[in-house]
Amino acid sequence: MLFNSIDFAIFLLIVFFLYWFVANKNLKLQNFLIVVASYTFYGWWDWRFLSLILLSTVIDYSVGRKLLIEENVSKRKVLLWLSILANLGFLGFFKYYNFFLDNFVTAFLFFGTEIKANSLNIILPVGISFYTFQTLSYTIDVYKRKLEPTKDFIAFSAFVSFFPQLVAGPIERATNLLPQFYKKRTFDYTKAVDGLRQILWGLFKKIVIADNSANIANEIFNNSANYSGSTLVLGAIFFTFQIYGDFSGYSDIAIGTSRLFGFNLKQNFAFPYFSRDIGEFWRRWHISLSTWFRDYLYIPLGGSRGGTWMKVRNTFAIFLISGLWHGANWTFIVWGALNALYFLPLLLLKKNRTNTIVQGKYLPSIKEFFQIGLTFSLTVLAWIFFRAENIGHALSYLSTIFSKSLFTIPKFGLSRVYTLQVLIIISFFLIVEWRGRESQYALSKFGFNLNPYLRKSFYFLIILLITLFLGKEQQFIYFQF
Amino acid sequence: MKKFLYKTLTFITISISLICVSFIFTNFLINKNAKFKLGKVNNVIFGHSHSECAFNDSLINNFKNLSQSRQSYFYSYQKIKKVLLQNNDIENVFIEFTNNQINEVMNEWIWDDLSISSRSIYLPFLDKTDVNLLLNKNSKSFITGSSKSFRNNLINLLLFDYNYTDKMGGYHWLNRFKTDSLITTLVKDTLVFHEKKHPLSNKNIEYLEKIVTFCKDKNVNIYFVRSPQHIYTNARKNEKIFIKIKNEKFKNIILLDFNDFPLDNNEFGDFEHLNYRGAKKFSLWFDELLKNGLLSKNNKNKFIFNEMNKVRTHNNAYK
Numbered sequence: 001m002l003f004n005s006i007d008f009a010i011f012l013l014i015v016f017f018l019y020w021f022v023a024n025k026n027l028k029l030q031n032f033l034i035v036v037a038s039y040t041f042y043g044w045w046d047w048r049f050l051s052l053i054l055l056s057t058v059i060d061y062s063v064g065r066k067l068l069i070e071e072n073v074s075k076r077k078v079l080l081w082l083s084i085l086a087n088l089g090f091l092g093f094f095k096y097y098n099f100f101l102d103n104f105v106t107a108f109l110f111f112g113t114e115i116k117a118n119s120l121n122i123i124l125p126v127g128i129s130f131y132t133f134q135t136l137s138y139t140i141d142v143y144k145r146k147l148e149p150t151k152d153f154i155a156f157s158a159f160v161s162f163f164p165q166l167v168a169g170p171i172e173r174a175t176n177l178l179p180q181f182y183k184k185r186t187f188d189y190t191k192a193v194d195g196l197r198q199i200l201w202g203l204f205k206k207i208v209i210a211d212n213s214a215n216i217a218n219e220i221f222n223n224s225a226n227y228s229g230s231t232l233v234l235g236a237i238f239f240t241f242q243i244y245g246d247f248s249g250y251s252d253i254a255i256g257t258s259r260l261f262g263f264n265l266k267q268n269f270a271f272p273y274f275s276r277d278i279g280e281f282w283r284r285w286h287i288s289l290s291t292w293f294r295d296y297l298y299i300p301l302g303g304s305r306g307g308t309w310m311k312v313r314n315t316f317a318i319f320l321i322s323g324l325w326h327g328a329n330w331t332f333i334v335w336g337a338l339n340a341l342y343f344l345p346l347l348l349l350k351k352n353r354t355n356t357i358v359q360g361k362y363l364p365s366i367k368e369f370f371q372i373g374l375t376f377s378l379t380v381l382a383w384i385f386f387r388a389e390n391i392g393h394a395l396s397y398l399s400t401i402f403s404k405s406l407f408t409i410p411k412f413g414l415s416r417v418y419t420l421q422v423l424i425i426i427s428f429f430l431i432v433e434w435r436g437r438e439s440q441y442a443l444s445k446f447g448f449n450l451n452p453y454l455r456k457s458f459y460f461l462i463i464l465l466i467t468l469f470l471g472k473e474q475q476f477i478y479f480q481f
Numbered sequence: 482m483k484k485f486l487y488k489t490l491t492f493i494t495i496s497i498s499l500i501c502v503s504f505i506f507t508n509f510l511i512n513k514n515a516k517f518k519l520g521k522v523n524n525v526i527f528g529h530s531h532s533e534c535a536f537n538d539s540l541i542n543n544f545k546n547l548s549q550s551r552q553s554y555f556y557s558y559q560k561i562k563k564v565l566l567q568n569n570d571i572e573n574v575f576i577e578f579t580n581n582q583i584n585e586v587m588n589e590w591i592w593d594d595l596s597i598s599s600r601s602i603y604l605p606f607l608d609k610t611d612v613n614l615l616l617n618k619n620s621k622s623f624i625t626g627s628s629k630s631f632r633n634n635l636i637n638l639l640l641f642d643y644n645y646t647d648k649m650g651g652y653h654w655l656n657r658f659k660t661d662s663l664i665t666t667l668v669k670d671t672l673v674f675h676e677k678k679h680p681l682s683n684k685n686i687e688y689l690e691k692i693v694t695f696c697k698d699k700n701v702n703i704y705f706v707r708s709p710q711h712i713y714t715n716a717r718k719n720e721k722i723f724i725k726i727k728n729e730k731f732k733n734i735i736l737l738d739f740n741d742f743p744l745d746n747n748e749f750g751d752f753e754h755l756n757y758r759g760a761k762k763f764s765l766w767f768d769e770l771l772k773n774g775l776l777s778k779n780n781k782n783k784f785i786f787n788e789m790n791k792v793r794t795h796n797n798a799y800k
Contacts, residue, residue, distance in 0.1 A: 193485065
């Protein structure tokens with residue numbers, strides 16, 4: 001079920017009414033309703049994979065219970081590894097089996113040995129990377145005694161399968177989300193209105209920005225051999241907005257929906273394209289994944305303690321694994337490596353923690369403007385690998401960009417008028433994002449100093465733009481991860 | 482909760498109502514102001530890519546090509562209504578009527594995602610029956626198509642751009658020479674054509690009937706035209722049923738059949754479409770045909786046959 005579909009609107013309405021009008025007096029019933037709703041939401045796509053979520057839930061719940069009573073360090077480690085292997089085993093099989101198999105075969109062939117291995121026709125369960133990391137955070141935190149294991153199986157099931165963020169995040173920590181299932185939720189008007197506002201902004205990002213940018217980016221990337229370097233730059237810029245609108249739009253809808261049910265999820269995007277260096281960009285892009293890798297991989301590997309070599313190694317490890325997390329393709333690994341390379345100078349000059357977004361100013365200074373521009377350009381360049389079909393495609397795309405044709409007037413794959421319309425809408429989007437950059441999301445406090453009617457007129461304008469730029473329902477990019 | 486529900490529902494209701502009113506109002510304004518003026522032209526042709534590529538109207542006197550590729554009769558009907566209402570000089574309407582236009586695939590050309598999206602410009606001109614058809618067959622695409630149409634209408638209104646003549650088709654200068662390579666593949670793969678049963682698009686045929694009725698009501702002569710096709714085309718495998726439909730449903734309409742017009746391979750873009758060379762040759766010849774009184778002849782197809790033979794003889798003489 002897609003957030004940008006009529007099916008979801010009806011589903012949300014039904015669940016909302018049952019939650020606040022039927023199950024509102026009983027916390028267990030509310031949690032149970034969330035589990036049923038979440039399983040329905042996921043099963044709408046493919047009910048067969050519900051068993052995977054259930055199995056992950058049972059394993060981690062049981063491991064958590066055992067960890068509560070087990071004091072022996074070695075046995076606790078065994079339990080932890082049991083959970084890690086089971087969860088990563090599912091992920092590895094469904095997501096990476098064919099990738100590793102193909103690469104092994106190629107590697108053996110390179111050394112002159114031909115081995116026969118049949119790849120499997122495996123369907124990738126939607127959101128497996130997201131809920132796997134979420135349940136892992138629970139077991140690791142329980143193992144580290146940062147979190148009391150839950151005795152409430154329903155609450156735990158609701159935590160694992162919570163439908164707003166089940167298939168594309170934000171990846172919630174058990175320490176933040178699980179305790180919210182223990183507490184009675186009461187309807188909060190301000191919170192609910194804020195939730196609706198964030199859903200509206202998320203829909204705008206997805207339907208208007210992402211889907212319309214996608215129309216142009218897809219045309220250019222799919223026919224890149226026919227276009228000039230300048231057009232390919234344009235295609236990469238459109239993809240840059242597509243992926244941001246798509247993914248942060250999903251996060252906004254997820255966070256907003258959770259607020260309607262009385263839950264607070266963590267911010268996942270904090271205006272990353274206004275970052276002044278790559279370090280800042282990664283503190284603002286997919287925050288829930290970056291912090292997950294920081295806490296469960298980077299710090300256990302030694303983090304920024306130790307010598308320079310150690311820091312460089314750990315930085316590369318985290319970026320490469322982050323790339324691989326996105327998909328079983330070398331393009332994602334190169335994308336990760338490229339970001340690690342961008343990050344390296346900051347790390348070596350110890351400037352990786354200094355920059356924060358331009359605060360309290362109407363406009364950035366000229367220096368800040370150039371810093372933002374440079375960071376944005378580096379990001380656009382890296383996205384080419386993320387979007388390309390394979391490394392060859394990415395390299396040929398880049399070689400055309402860095403050719404004479406870069407200095408020609410770009411051609412528009414689709415109509416010039418449509419491309420212009422999308423560019424105007426992206427400019428409007430950037431202005432609103434810039435104005436709202438110090439809030440949780442752009443619309444959060446946008447126009448609060450205006451007359452209420454003017455503010456509502458602005459919300460109406462957003463709805464009107466959604467209506468005007470409505471296209472065919474398109475899946476969210478991160479569903480495939 | 483009451484306050485939340487009340488305020489949310491009020492806001493949503495007002496927003497939806499405002500959008501619906503704006504949508505209907507812009508449709509009304511476009512419908513009222515859209516210009517389909519062709520100037521002093523007596524002959525117009527409508528159809529899909531076959532006629533779009535075959536009739537170079539800059540070479541044919543007193544003639545306008547309003548064909549558009551991948552266009553079914555459903556959309557041609559909307560265009561014909563508007564054009565005939567605003568152009569009293571039109572005396573003859575030519576409609577491309579060729580083999581593939583009776584096939585089931587034409588249903589897709591009416592209501593599949595691509596057709597609705599690419600033909601959203603026509604949405605303001607649909608009547609209730611047409612709207613219901615699209616809504617029943619593909620409501621999701623109809624909604625997204627309406628959104629696109631709404632956007633285009635607003636822009637046209639803002640720019641006072643009411644000229645629709647150039648937005649609804651015209652001659653397509655096709656620069657393609659694929660015929661020889663297609664023949665090579667055809668020889669390798671399948672030389673023998675099989676007569677197959679083809680499901681029909683009753684909807685497309687129904688809209689062709691509507692076109693005929695509309696033209697008759699407006700006292701405009703209507704002729705079916707079959708543009709030249711290559712001898713190797715697969716499209717003619719439904720020839721028998723094509724002729725049957727023509728004779729049963731459109732008995733009184735004359736089919737001007739140019740299917741066998743003699744052209745070389747390098748004058749075809751592919752088996753079904755003339756490239757610019759073929760279009761030039763055919764259009765100049767067709768212009769002469771009109772000048773020589775084709776439309777006043779009693780046996781038009783005999784006249785066409787004889788004229789085509791002259792071209793064939795001429796071609797042979799120079800080979």
